[in-house]
Every structure is written in C-alpha cells, then in structure tokens.
Amino acid sequence: GAVVSQHPSWVICKSGTSVKIECRSLDFQATTMFWYRQFPKQSLMLMATSNEGSKATYEQGVEKDKFLINHASLTLSTLTVTSAHPEDSSFYICSATPGTSGSSEQYFGPGTRLTVT
Amino acid sequence: GENVEQHPSTLSVQEGDSAVIKCTYSDSASNYFPWYKQELGKRPQLIIDIRSNVGEKKDQRIAVTLNKTAKHFSLHITETQPEDSAVYFCAASVNDYKLSFGAGTTVTVRA
Numbered sequence: 628g629a630v631v632s633q634h635p636s637w638v639i640c641k642s643g644t645s646v647k648i649e650c651r652s653l654d655f656q657a658t659t660m661f662w663y664r665q666f667p668k669q670s671l672m673l674m675a676t677s678n679e680g681s682k683a684t685y686e687q688g689v690e691k692d693k694f695l696i697n698h699a700s701l702t703l704s705t706l707t708v709t710s711a712h713p714e715d716s717s718f719y720i721c722s723a724t725p726g727t728s729g730s731s732e733q734y735f736g737p738g739t740r741l742t743v744t
Numbered sequence: 745g746e747n748v749e750q751h752p753s754t755l756s757v758q759e760g761d762s763a764v765i766k767c768t769y770s771d772s773a774s775n776y777f778p779w780y781k782q783e784l785g786k787r788p789q790l791i792i793d794i795r796s797n798v799g800e801k802k803d804q805r806i807a808v809t810l811n812k813t814a815k816h817f818s819l820h821i822t823e824t825q826p827e828d829s830a831v832y833f834c835a836a837s838v839n840d841y842k843l844s845f846g847a848g849t850t851v852t853v854r855a
Binding site for chain 1: 745778785786787788789790793833840841842843844845846847848
C-alpha cells in the first residue's frame with residue numbers, strides 16, 4: 628500500500644513553454660502533498676506544501692507565479708512550471724501523506740526529470 | 745527555519761565494515777528524524793526513522809541514534825554490502841510535517 632505515482636517520468640520542453648506534472652496517491656487519500664526539486668548531486672529542496680482544497684504554501688525563494696500548484700482532489704496534485712527556462716531543468720519529486728499537519732510518513736513519487744532546451 | 749547538516753559528504757567502506765553518517769539539526773522543536781536511501785534517478789526510500797522520545801532504534805543491520813540535548817542523530821550500517829551503495833539523506837521535521845533534508849552522503853561499498 629501507500630503508492631504515489633508521478634506523470635510524466637521525464638519530459639523535454641522548449642524554453643518559454645509550460646509543463647504540467649501530476650502527482651497521484653493511488654491507494655490512499657492525501658490530505659497534504661509536498662513538491663521538491665532536486666538538482667544533480669544535491670539534496671531535495673522543498674518547494675511548496677499543498678493541502679486539498681486550499682492554496683499552496685510556498686517556501687521562501689520559490690516563485691508562486693512560476694510554479695503553479697493545484698491540489699484539486701485528495702488523490703491528485705499538479706505542478707505547472709510556467710515559461711520554463713533551462714535553469715528550471717531538474718528532478719521534481721512529490722510526496723504525499725494521509726495526515727493533516729503530519730503525524731504520518733511521507734510517501735514519495737518516482738520523480739519527473741524535466742529538461743528545458 | 746530548520747537547518748540540517750550532514751557529514752561526511754562521501755564515504756567509502758570495505759564490504760563487511762560499518763558505515764556511520766552524522767547529522768545535526770537546529771530547531772529544538774523537531775521531533776521526527778527519518779533516513780532515506782536514494783539510488784540514482786530513483787525516489788528516496790525510507791530506511792529507518794526515530795522520534796524524539798526514543799534514543800536508539802535498530803532494524804537488522806541499520807540503527808539510528810538520537811541525542812536531543814546535542815541536537816544530533818546518526819545512522820549506523822553494519823556488515824555493509826555492495827547493495828548498500830547509494831546516497832543517504834537524513835531529515836528532520838516537527839510532527840512529521842515539512843521535512844528539512846541534509847545535503848546527503850554518497851556511500852560506496854568496495855567489494
């Protein structure tokens with residue numbers, strides 16, 4: 628149990644275009660989902676926290692107008708990278724937890740490799 | 745916010761030897777400390793975690809210790825095997841909520 632999927636697993640897009648990444652909890656309802664970005668040989672950096680039905684909370688330094696997050700249902704959150712640039716190329720990973728404000732393990736998706744040309 | 749420091753950044757051990765990775769955290773309110781193993785291009789996998797009401801936890805060849813007073817926690821892997829080669833991350837959070845990750849340790853087990 629506790630499976631989180633992401634789609635697509637990898638995507639290549641041209642500079643200036645937008646890309647949407649989906650994160651789904653397959654066998655549980657995810658009250659909270661987290662979005663991370665991981666550059667090569669670096670750690671996971673939290674970008675934002677999303678709770679179903681409310682606006683996402685972004686970490687300091689993350690542009691909310693560039694990284695649009697929608698958590699429309701208890702099993703789906705989406706991250707849209709708008710007007711992508713080569714510096715946005717990274718590994719994007721989501722995680723989901725069944726609990727509100729924690730009290731539960733985070734389950735990670737397999738990640739999405741974004742390359743902006 | 746929470747700041748988690750992790751050392752060493754790389755660790756090479758002979759198969760069968762032990763590996764130790766150490767982390768420190770800054771927020772005294774942190775009470776949940778998971779460790780993740782990540783293979784190249786894959787998702788992080790939880791290998792062990794510890795909560796602040798416990799000083800040590802063990803699961804087969806893996807153990808974690810926590811010193812709340814000093815605000816540091818460590819991962820111990822005994823009898824290392826080639827399949828233990830990966831990047832290991834420590835993390836800290838308050839009530840299992842937002843995780844703050846360490847920088848990671850690349851462990852290489854030499855056969």
